[in-house]
Amino acid sequence: MTRLRRTIRDNAVPLALISPAILIILMVVLLPLIFSFYTSFTNYRLIRPDSLWQWIGTRNYERVLGDWDFWVAFGRTVLFLTVVLNLELLFGLGLALLVNRITWGQRTMRTIMMFPMMFSPILVGFQFKYLFNDTIGLVNNGLQALGLTREAIPFLVDRWLAFFSIAFAEIWMSTSIFAILILAGLFAMPKDPIEAAKVDGCSNWQVFRHITLPFLMPFIYIAMTIRSLDVARAYDIVDVMTGGGPAGRTELLWTLIARTAYDDARMGRANAMAYVSILLSIFFTWFFFRKLMAARKHLGAF
Template sequence: MRGWKSSAPLLLLLPAALVLAAVVIVPLILSFYSSFTPFRLTKPETIWTFIGFRNYAKLLADWDFWVAFLRTVVLLTVALNLEMLLGLGLAMLVEKATSGQRILRTLMMFPMMFSPLLVGFQFKFMFNDNVGLVNNALQALGITNTAIPWLIDGNLAFFSIAVAEIWSSTSVFAILILAGLLAMPKEPIEAAKVDGCTPFQTFRYVTWPFIMPFAFIAMTIRSLDVARAYDIVKIMTDGGPAGRTELLWTLVARTAYSDAKMGMANAMAYFSILLSIVFTVYFYRKLAAARLQVGTEW
């Protein structure tokens, strides 16, 4: 090693590179390898038994996995669209505010300050069928006389999870879209008004093309979050009742730690990553197209 010389930047980065390799790269390689083995936590020696693509073949024929996969896609689609619409509405309202805009921006960020675990506990209490705030409010208003089993009925439980996800993350869309609205020049809007455009036409053909890249950035961020949703579902329903709210990553965790099938769980995890990759590539292409359109028109 005496004759080996290295630059100072490389030596300075070496500790960080070693830590990164120890906590990220090595576990990734090990988990990827174990997806080709029948590795079980109760039988550690099975990690050395190579079975090829047998786990992946079983996965393709696993009905529970595909149901969880489809349920995750549905949650992602519903959450992203509603968060974008609500975030757009909030951003436009705050942008129109003539006073107290800083306070409104701070309040708009408030849901982001909670961890997903706290959000899960919060909404689990709110949707409780006996002492929950939602049922108490509905009964006090005379809308219903009986307690609604929000977290017991499968469809209602899925709805409750979607509400928790939307509440906690709508501010991501609102903040990014508001940044686009504040950065937008006012001259094109004034010109559209002079030309006789209606408010809807002004928004559709002037405002929306400009803020579209900001919306796609938020969609990219949130698609990754929802595709790996775990905390809120784990706290609120734990995948129940009877697996009706089981998502990809709750199924992966159950397979890995409850059933001790770590090899199969890692196969599920790597197959599930495809969902995140597909949505990320899709939104990046949309973002590039929107940026090109803004660059051409503006």
């Protein structure tokens, strides 16, 4: 206790100076979190403000944990994250390596590469909804015109085609995030180890596998962390393209939560879902940070 008092006395000025920032963070971040956590134990419905005070204990959590549809959406979100992150990484890495080799017009290429990121997700959703439409969609019409099929392929209806259609849209929009971060890593990379390896007779693949890639891994894990948080909250594109349907075939956590919260106005239950879902984001963040630390350690030894 005396120690604490001494610490406060010794650091009175810095503490006083940062206290407004702490206070603002508490108000902006912590209060809404506490409020939403509280509501997850109530029967809070948006259209009935009085229901905010109807304490129902753990009923929302019991229902969410016992709700098969929720767990299916949870599992699908994990699968979606895995597919999207891995493909974005592969394409982003390929794109960055290609752009890095360009000696003329590289700046223009970098700018062009960022175009998909500049579109609103809602716009991207509408664009791909049209492209994959079964009757008037460009993809179907193209395939039929080329004589590759006589059938109208139900891209947004079939369970797996719909899943890959929304994944395609998500990947199209955000691969450049990986590409830009990896490109930054390539720019920051010292040339000496590569030149030394080449002098020692390493092949291009060996240079990439043992020197370039380990150096890029921290950048890749930072991109993975950022994108895992983004994709775990994927909503706009999916909502526009399929609305989580048909028959829940493309339902992800946030399409389900948003519908429960706003369309159904059952905010208490939606918050319970959200708190269970946060476990997913926490897991992925923890996982990629561990990987990031390991990669950095590896680099240190390098």
